[in-house]
Amino acid sequence: MPTPTYELLHSTTLASPASSITIGSIEGTYGDLILELSYIPDAPALKPYLTVNSDTGANYNYVLMRGVGGTEVSASRSNENYIFLNENGIGSGEIATSKIQISDYSSTDKHKSMLITAFRVSGNVQATAGRWASTAAITSITLTGGSFEIGTTANLYGVSK
Amino acid sequence: MSLIPFGFWAASGGGAAGSYDLLETTTLTVDAASVSFDNLISTYGSDYKHLQIRSIVRSDRPGSDGYLQMRFNLVASTSYAYHNLNGTGSNVSSTAQTSQDSMRIANASIPGTAATSNAFGAVVTDILDPFLASKNTTVRSLAGVASSWNYINLNSALFNSTAAVDEITIFAVGSDLVSASRFSIYGIKG
Numbered sequence: 001m002p003t004p005t006y007e008l009l010h011s012t013t014l015a016s017p018a019s020s021i022t023i024g025s026i027e028g029t030y031g032d033l034i035l036e037l038s039y040i041p042d043a044p045a046l047k048p049y050l051t052v053n054s055d056t057g058a059n060y061n062y063v064l065m066r067g068v069g070g071t072e073v074s075a076s077r078s079n080e081n082y083i084f085l086n087e088n089g090i091g092s093g094e095i096a097t098s099k100i101q102i103s104d105y106s107s108t109d110k111h112k113s114m115l116i117t118a119f120r121v122s123g124n125v126q127a128t129a130g131r132w133a134s135t136a137a138i139t140s141i142t143l144t145g146g147s148f149e150i151g152t153t154a155n156l157y158g159v160s161k
Numbered sequence: 162m163s164l165i166p167f168g169f170w171a172a173s174g175g176g177a178a179g180s181y182d183l184l185e186t187t188t189l190t191v192d193a194a195s196v197s198f199d200n201l202i203s204t205y206g207s208d209y210k211h212l213q214i215r216s217i218v219r220s221d222r223p224g225s226d227g228y229l230q231m232r233f234n235l236v237a238s239t240s241y242a243y244h245n246l247n248g249t250g251s252n253v254s255s256t257a258q259t260s261q262d263s264m265r266i267a268n269a270s271i272p273g274t275a276a277t278s279n280a281f282g283a284v285v286t287d288i289l290d291p292f293l294a295s296k297n298t299t300v301r302s303l304a305g306v307a308s309s310w311n312y313i314n315l316n317s318a319l320f321n322s323t324a325a326v327d328e329i330t331i332f333a334v335g336s337d338l339v340s341a342s343r344f345s346i347y348g349i350k351g
Binding site for chain 1: 183186205248252253277280282285312341343
């Protein structure tokens with residue numbers, strides 16, 4: 001029996017600048033999480049990164065590929081303290097977007113895999129595969145790395161499985 | 162409820178409530194050679210325009226990396242083509258194949274037996290207009306893994322047939338899909 005899904009779990013639109021955005025108390029009733037971000041940096045340039053469950057230990061791994069107007073780059077990072085959404089950073093006044101997809105976020109039998117796409121309107125496009133090296137269920141997501149300007153939005157959706 | 166129902170690249174958008182439905186899920190409790198979704202036309206063909214499959218996968222292929230393939234309607238002849246844009250962790254490359262017996266929806270981004278324990282590859286696959294019998298069926302996917310082996314790829318594929326898609330089979334090359342791998346299929350209304 002088809003089940004309607006892709007439900008909005010949380011929505012934030014910043015009315016004042018913020019140094020971080022945290023979405024907490026994420027219920028574990030879905031299969032995947034999808035976080036849509038549209039962000040505007042305040043000076044200095046924003047280099048947003050993601051952590052989960054307030055874990056700032058060396059538990060994050062990721063591989064990325066990025067296109068920057070004629071130059072292609074791929075890199076991998078291991079045992080990091082976070083995952084950058086866009087390693088190039090976002091200049092002041094630019095608009096950038098990211099989509100973060102976390103698979104089986106509430107499972108306790110696997111590490112948490114993520115697919116992240118990021119677009120910097122005047123700069124680059126990047127795709128990233130990430131892993132949080134923990135079998136704990138994800139209950140919160142924090143975005144940090146500079147200052148998010150007024151008008152930045154973060155919308156979290158739950159997708160049933 | 163606000164919806165952004167389709168496309169892994171979509172950054173914003175919207176749709177009517179109930180445009181994106183979970184149809185079926187298979188979560189493996191034992192290792193399996195493949196996973197299938199069948200009778201799609203009679204069950205879902207009149208209600209949905211596109212399909213999406215969200216997978217979290219590991220294989221028992223020796224080594225660190227594995228490949229996830231897909232077939233339609235049990236066709237195993239040379240009816241498929243695909244392209245992969247790959248980030249290897251050190252460079253960006255692309256590959257292309259024609260006249261294949263299946264589509265590659267995850268290129269070297271499924272962990273094998275030597276990969277980090279508990280690491281799984283994530284794959285999001287869009288199947289466009291699978292129930293239209295007037296054109297060939299196209300597929301796109303985003304797949305990646307970050308473990309002792311790192312790989313990310315954006316893929317496109319073609320089923321060189323105008324037949325509507327009634328059955329989808331997903332398998333790993335030369336290996337089994339291991340327990341705890343999960344495959345969920347979603348219908349998107351048009």
